[in-house]
Amino acid sequence: DVKVTQSSRYLVKRTGEKVFLECVQDMDHENMFWYRQDPGLGLRLIYFSYDVKMKEKGDIPEGYSVSREKKERFSLILESASTNQTSMYLCASSGQGDTGELFFGEGSRLTVL
């Protein structure tokens, strides 16, 4: 089974702190994604990566950065957390091709005080 593991299920941080959210997948997938999910707004793509050291902005990249130094690991970084970044963060991965289903991690619920 595909496994996507997010390092923290729940985090509480203070405004201005630097936050790292880690994601690891074990299926040798090329593509990895970071979404945030908020009530009424659905899933919104923050960043994605289609190869090691490659990244592309999604729909809402402001205030975020990412790192992909190894194929299996994709990190989301909040350089200076703000209260409007309180959200559920979902990491996902997929393989190449038109049958590349997206597999999600369990999510990281971040609260910024």
Added chain:
Amino acid sequence: QKEVEQNSGPLSVPEGAIASLNCTYSDRGSQSFFWYRQYSGKSPELIMSIYSNGDKEDGRFTAQLNKASQYVSLLIRDSQPSDSATYLCAVLLLYNFNKFYFGSGTKLNVKP
């Protein structure tokens, strides 16, 4: 215009009935289509994928795709209370870095 549109619901059906969930998409380059189920507080899980026009059945679930009308639907037969969840429609754009677009989801309530 959003890439993927869904009625947010809630859609309420009695136990044992057929639930019909609908989704439209705007990009004719969309090549693959997926339905995800998401229980409250949990992450989405894939329940159906469909790649060509027509119907695809898997147990109580049937996905239907009409590329000419840019329409994809999910039918759930013999609905159970455990089917109560939010259902997300997703499309995959292969020409755009294998990028997925999600609808905002339809909340389904199955009443015992």
